[in-house]
Amino acid sequence: xxxxxxxxxxxxxxxxxxxxxxxxxxxxxxxxxxxxxxxxxxxxxxxxxxxxxxxxxxxxxxxxxxxxxxxxxxxxxxxxxxxxxxxxxxxxxxxxxxxxxxxxxxxxxxxxxxxxxxxxxxxxxxxxxxxxxxxxxxxxxxxxxxxxxxxxxxxxxxxxxxxxxxxxxxxxxxxxxxxxxxxxxxxxxxxxxxxxxxxxxxxxxxxxxxxxxxxxxxxxxxxxxxxxxxxxxxxxxxxxxxxxxxxxxxxxxxxxxxxxxxxxxxxxxxxxxxxxxxxxxxxxxxxxxxxxxxxxxxxxxxxxxxxxxxxxxxxxxxxxxxxxxxxxxxxxxxxxxxxxxxxxxxxxxxxxxxxxxxxxxxxxxxxxxxxxxxxxxxxxxxxxxxxxxxxxxxxxxxxxxxxxxxxxxxxxxxxxxxxxxxxxxxxxxxxxxxxxxxxxxxxxxxxxxxxxxxxxxxxxxxxxxxxxxxxxxxxxxxxxxxxxxxxxxxxxxxxxxxxxxxxxxxxxxxxxxxxxxxxxxxxx
Ligand code: XUL
Numbered sequence: 001x002x003x004x005x006x007x008x009x010x011x012x013x014x015x016x017x018x019x020x021x022x023x024x025x026x027x028x029x030x031x032x033x034x035x036x037x038x039x040x041x042x043x044x045x046x047x048x049x050x051x052x053x054x055x056x057x058x059x060x061x062x063x064x065x066x067x068x069x070x071x072x073x074x075x076x077x078x079x080x081x082x083x084x085x086x087x088x089x090x091x092x093x094x095x096x097x098x099x100x101x102x103x104x105x106x107x108x109x110x111x112x113x114x115x116x117x118x119x120x121x122x123x124x125x126x127x128x129x130x131x132x133x134x135x136x137x138x139x140x141x142x143x144x145x146x147x148x149x150x151x152x153x154x155x156x157x158x159x160x161x162x163x164x165x166x167x168x169x170x171x172x173x174x175x176x177x178x179x180x181x182x183x184x185x186x187x188x189x190x191x192x193x194x195x196x197x198x199x200x201x202x203x204x205x206x207x208x209x210x211x212x213x214x215x216x217x218x219x220x221x222x223x224x225x226x227x228x229x230x231x232x233x234x235x236x237x238x239x240x241x242x243x244x245x246x247x248x249x250x251x252x253x254x255x256x257x258x259x260x261x262x263x264x265x266x267x268x269x270x271x272x273x274x275x276x277x278x279x280x281x282x283x284x285x286x287x288x289x290x291x292x293x294x295x296x297x298x299x300x301x302x303x304x305x306x307x308x309x310x311x312x313x314x315x316x317x318x319x320x321x322x323x324x325x326x327x328x329x330x331x332x333x334x335x336x337x338x339x340x341x342x343x344x345x346x347x348x349x350x351x352x353x354x355x356x357x358x359x360x361x362x363x364x365x366x367x368x369x370x371x372x373x374x375x376x377x378x379x380x381x382x383x384x385x386x387x388x389x390x391x392x393x394x395x396x397x398x399x400x401x402x403x404x405x406x407x408x409x410x411x412x413x414x415x416x417x418x419x420x421x422x423x424x425x426x427x428x429x430x431x432x433x434x435x436x437x438x439x440x441x442x443x444x445x446x447x448x449x450x451x452x453x454x455x456x457x458x459x460x461x462x463x464x465x466x467x468x469x470x471x472x473x474x475x476x477x478x479x480x481x482x483x484x485x486x487x488x489x490x491x492x493x494x495x496x497x498x499x500x501x502x503x504x505x506x507x508x509x510x511x512x513x514x515x516x517x518x519x520x521x522x523x524x
Contacts, residue, residue, distance in 0.1 A: 001084060002021055002023045002024065002084070003084055003085070003086035004019050004020065004021055004028055004084045004085050004086065005019075005020050005022060005085065005086060005087055005088075005089075005464050005465075005467040005468045005471060006018070006019050006020075006085045006087070006088040006089075006464060006467060007019075007020070007088075007089055007090075007091065007279070007459075007460045007461060007462065007463030007464030007465070007466070007467060008068075008071075008088065008089075008090045008091065008196065008460065008463060009090075009091040009092075009276060009279065009457065009459040009460035009463060010064050010067070010090065010091070010092045010093065010192055010193075010196050011047075011091075011092075011093050011276060011459065012046070012047045012048065012059075012093050012132065012133075012134070013034060013035060013036070013046055013047035014032045014033055014034045014035060014047070015032070015033045015035070015064070015067040015068070015071050016030070016031070016032040016033075016457050016459075016460040017029070017030070017031050017032075017071055017075060017460065018030050018457055018460035018461045018463065018464045019075070019080065019085070019464070020461070020464045020465070020468070020488065022468045022484075025486070025487030025488060027461070027488070028080070029075065029078070029080055030456075030457055030460065030461075031071065031074060031075060031078075032457070033067050033070055033071045033074070035047045035063055035067065038067075038070060039063050039066055039067060039070070042060045042062070042063040044059065044060070044063065047059060048132060048134060049129060053137060055135065055136045055137040055165075056131075056135055056137045057131070057132055057134035057135040057136075058129035058130055058131055058132060058135065059096065059129065059130055059132050060128070060129055060130070061098045061121075061125065061129070061130050061192075061195060062117070062118040062121060062122060062125070064192065064195065064196065065117040065118060065121055065195075065196075065199055066116065066117055066118050068117065068196070068199065068200070069116060069117055069261065069262075072258070072261070072262040073262065076262055076263065081263070082262050082263050082264050083263050083264060083265045084265075085264060085265065085268050086265075086268060086269070086467075086471050087250075087268060087269040087270070087271060087467040087468070087470060087471030088200060088254065088268060088269070088270050088271065088467055089270075089271040089272075089273065089274075089279075089463040089464065089466040089467035089470060090193055090196045090197050090200070090271070090273035090274075090463055091193065091273065091274060091275070091276045091278075091279035091280075091459040091460060091462060091463040092191060092192030092193030092194075092195075092196060092211065092273055092274075092275060092276060093132060093133055093192050093275075093276055094133055094191075094192075094193075094211055094214040094275035094276060094277060095132065095133040095166045095167055095168050095171070095191075095214045095215070096130050096131065096132035096133060096168075096191065096192040097130055097131060097168045097171055097172065097189055097190065097191060097192075098125070098127075098130050098189070098190040098191070098192070098195040099125065099126040099127035099130075099175070099182065099185075099186040099188075099189055100124050100125065100126060100186065100187060100188040100189070100190060100204075101123075101124050101125070101126045101185055101186065101187055101188075102187035102188075103123065103124050104124040104187065104188055104198075104204065105188075105203060105204055107120060107121060107123070107124045108124075108198055108199065108202045108203055108204065108255070109202050109203060109255075111199075111202060111255060111256075111257035112257070113256070113257050113260035113261045117199065121199075126182055126183075126185040126186040126187075127175065127179070127182050127186070130192070131171045131174075131175075132166075132192075133166040134166065135165065135166055135171065136165040136166065137165065137174065138165045138170035138171055138173070138174045139165055140174075141163075141170040141171075141173040141174050141177070142163035142164065142165055142170045143163075144173065144232075145163045145169060145170060145173065145216065145229075145232045145233060146162070146163045148231075148232035149228065149229065149232050152315050153313055153314075153315060155216065155229075155315075156311050156312065156313075156315045157311050158219060158220070158226055158228070158229060159213070159215075159216045159217065159218060159219070159220055159226065159229055160213045160218070160220035160309075160311060160318060160319035160320065161213070161214075161216060161315070161317075161318040161319065162315035163216050164216070164318075167214060167215055167216040168189075168191065168214065168215035168216070168217065169215050169216035169217045169229065169233045170216065170233075172189060172233055172234050172237065173233045173234050175234075176234040176235070183234065186240055187240060188204050188240060188242070189237075189240045189241055190204070190205070190207075190242070191207055191211050191214075191215075191273070191275075192273075193207070193208070193211045193273030193274055193275055194206065194207050194211070194242060194272070194273050196273060197251050197270050197271070197272060197273045199255075200251075200254055200255065200258065200270045201251040201252040201253070201254065201255055201270040202252070202254075202255025202256075202257065203251065203252060203255075204242055205242065205251045205270075205272060205273065206242045206243045206244065206245040206249065206251065206272050207241070207242055207243075207244050207245075207272070207273075208244065208245065208246070208247040208249075208272045208273065208274045208278075208321065208323065209223040209244055209246070209247065209320070209321025210247055210274035210275050210277075210278030210279075210320050210321045210322065210323050210328075211273065211274050211275035211278065211320075212244045212321065213318070213319060213320040213321050214275055214318070214320060216229060216233075217229045217230055217233060217237075217241070218244060220309055220311065220319055220321075220327075221309050223244060223321055224244055225238060225241060225244065245272055246272075246325075247271075247272060247274050247278070247321070247323035247324075247325075247466065247470070248271065248272075248323070248466070248469055248470040248478070249271065249272045249470070250269045250270065250271055250272075250470060250471075251269075251270045251271065251272055252269070252270060253266060253267055253268065253269060253270070254266065254268045254269070254270055269470075269471055271466060271467055271470040271471070272470075273463075274323050274463070274466065275320065276459040277303060277320065277328070277330050277459075278320055278321065278322060278323050278328060278462075279323065279458075279459040279460075279462035279463045279466065280293075280303075280458040280459045280462050281293070281303060281305060281322055281323070281324075281328050281462065282323055282324065282461075282462035282463075282465050282466055282481075282485065282489070283455065283457075283458030283459060283460070283461035283462030283463075283465065283488075283489055284427050284429065284453055284455065284458050284462070284489055285427065285485045285488075285489030285490065286303075286304065286305045286328075286427065287305065287324050287481035287482060287484075287485055288305060288424075288481075288482070289305050289306055289307035289326060289421055290304070290305065290421045290422065290423060290424035290425075291304065291305050291423070291424060291425055291427070292304035292305075292423040292425070292426045292427070292446075293426065293427040293428070293429060293453070294412065294426055294427075294428050294429075294430075294433075294442065295428075295429045295430040295433075296336060296337065296428065296429070296430035296431065296432035296433050296438070297336055297337060297430040297431060297432075298336055298337050298338060299332055299333060299334050299335075299336045299338075299379075300332075300333040300335075300336035300337075300408060300412070300430075301330065301331070301332050301333070302317075302329075302330075302331045302333070302412045302416055303328060303329060303330045303331070304328065304329050304416070304419060304421065304423065305322055305324070305326060305327075305328055306319075306322075306326055306327040306328060306329055306419055306420070306421055307326045307327075307421070308326070308327065308420070309327050310327075310418060310419055310420050311418070312418040313418065314381075314418075316331060316380055316381070316415050316418065317329050317330055317331030317332070317380065317415075317416070318330045318331075323462075323466050324481050329416065329419050331380055331412070331415060331416055332379050332380060333378070333379065333380050333408065333411060333412065334376050334377065334378050334379045334380075335373045335374055335375055335376055335378055335408070336408070336432075337430075337431065337432055338375060338376060339373035339375045339376075339388070339404055339408065340354070340404055340405065340408075340432065340438075342375050342388075343373075343400050343401060343404045344401070346395060346396070346400075347396070347398055347400065347401070349398075349401070351435065354401045354435075354437075355401075355435060355436070355437040357398040357399070357401035357402065358401050358402045358405065358437040358438075358440075358441065359437060360398070361398075361399045361401070361402040362506075363406075363444060363500070363503045363506045363507065364406065364503075364506040364507055364509065364510040365393075365399055365402060365403060365406070367506070367509060367510070368392055369390070369391065369392045369393035369397075369399065369403060370390075370391040370392070370393065370403065370407070370510075370513060370514055370517050371388060371389065371390050371391070371393055371400060371403035371404055371406075371407045372388065372389040372407055372411075372517065372518060372521055373388055373404050373407045373408055373411075374386060374387060374388055374389060375387070375388050380411065380415050381411075381415060381518070381522060383522070388404075389517075389521050390403075391517050402441070405437075405438050405441045406441055406445060406510070407514075409441055409442055409445035409446065410445055410507075410510065410511060410514050411518075412445075412446070413445055413446060413507075413511065414511065414514070414515060414518075422447075422448070423446050423448045424448055425448055425449050425450070425451065426442060426443070426446060426448060426449070426450045426451070427450075427451055427452075427453045427491060428442060428450050428451065428452050428453065429452075429453045429454075429455055429458070433452050433453070434452075436497070439452065439497045440497055440500070442497075443497045443498060443499045443500075444499050444500050444503040444507060445507050446499075447499050447504060447507070448499065449496055449497065449498050449499070450496070450497045451491030451492070451495050451496050451497075452491055452492045452495035453489075453491055453492065454492055458489075461488060461489070462489075465484050465485055465488060465489070468484050469481065469484045
């Protein structure tokens with residue numbers, strides 16, 4: 001009997017399962033459970049609970065737990081035999097934290113299959129709701145931590161990111177400051193990606209360097225807790241955190257609860273969890289240094305695999321541990337689809353017209369005209385005063401279609417240089433990756449081949465592939481990552497776009513002018 005591997009992605013709005021067969025290299029099933037629709041008694045909207053203060057965004061951890069039972073029951077109802085699952089790995093929305101009392105280990109170890117998870121876990125939560133990545137209520141705590149650690153550059157060099165409101169350390173500090181009794185009741189702090197494996201394995205699970213790096217608490221170079229960062233965050237934090245272990249570590253066999261309730265094999269292994277971005281890295285096949293994905297969505301995200309740990313001196317983007325052993329970067333550009341749509345709408349074009357305008361305009365606009373697409377306040381580089389900037393260019397000229405895409409790609413080229421790796425290939429995903437002209441500009445500006453990826457659940461797939469790798473590593477033979485992802489994380493056939501033969505010089509010249517323009521606009 002061929003064994004299956006299960007990836008679970010506990011994301012903001014849903015829990016997704018990706019069940020794969022590594023021998024025939026096929027996805028056996030991919031199913032999602034939407035929290036709002038299927039667990040309405042938690043009262044979430046888009047998976048979250050909002051407070052009067054718009055910066056406060058939480059979610060109920062019992063909902064994430066109950067979703068496990070629901071999704072497993074549904075897979076079984078479809079006739080999928082879960083006893084075939086050899087190993088399970090979890091992906092979680094990054095940064096979110098769960099606060100557990102000293103009674104949690106006993107409750108997890110003794111889960112009774114005759115009763116549901118929420119009623120058995122409710123009593124061990126030291127905090128009823130979990131702050132998640134959309135919460136931005138910790139600016140004061142970010143400042144305090146930054147000050148204690150010696151400035152933003154120091155925090156970035158130490159932990160892989162400057163202090164960010166959504167990161168777990170600032171959130172823990174806020175909890176300690178605003179609810180010292182709740183903090184005192186907390187014996188264990190979990191991430192979403194360690195809470196789910198804790199339930200599955202029936203014991204407090206460790207944290208991996210992929211999601212540990214999203215806390216402002218981990219020494220990014222050593223991949224272990226930074227005593228200094230812990231001290232700057234909250235008292236006696238070390239004893240509340242589990243160890244950090246490599247992403248391929250097996251936490252233990254699945255707990256008898258899931259064997260009795262859903263028919264899992266008692267020998268099925270549960271791996272340490274990781275963040276959704278590190279899991280997507282694997283799910284998109286970025287298993288070698290220099291491989292990059294660009295996701296063209298509402299915001300554009302550039303994330304890539306790095307061999308060495310390098311951090312941006314300007315605090316641009318984030319560095320997380322990669323589940324494949326090295327590091328990954330993640331840089332977010334706020335003005336993505338939104339900026340492209342603004343240009344298209346102003347010119348009264350549809351997407352076909354937008355593409356025609358790109359084709360009709362020479363690379364780098366023939367050396368005439370530049371644009372910075374900051375329609376909204378920008379994250380990278382940090383721009384608070386919104387408004388697109390034009391040099392020698394009218395916003396009503398159709399060449400702006402090419403200018404906006406080139407401006408976006410040049411911003412990525414310039415603001416990811418700190419990674420010290422020239423991309424060897426780019427995997428393009430997200431809605432706008434269907435546009436051939438945009439992919440050509442991407443290939444030309446970054447000077448490497450671009451492949452299109454059509455993935456809907458790259459984090460769940462990445463987790464399933466981690467389960468294959470970790471499940472086999474545990475048996476003594478760690479397979480090569482290229483071999484693990486082969487046949488699963490593959491680009492759309494025939495989608496390769498190569499850089500044009502004579503575009504390099506034009507974009508090198510453009511880069512010089514563009515850097516000068518951007519510096520001048522940032523200084524204003
Ligand atoms: C990454 C981040 C988000 C969440 C979404 O830093 O905040 O991508 O991981 O799930």
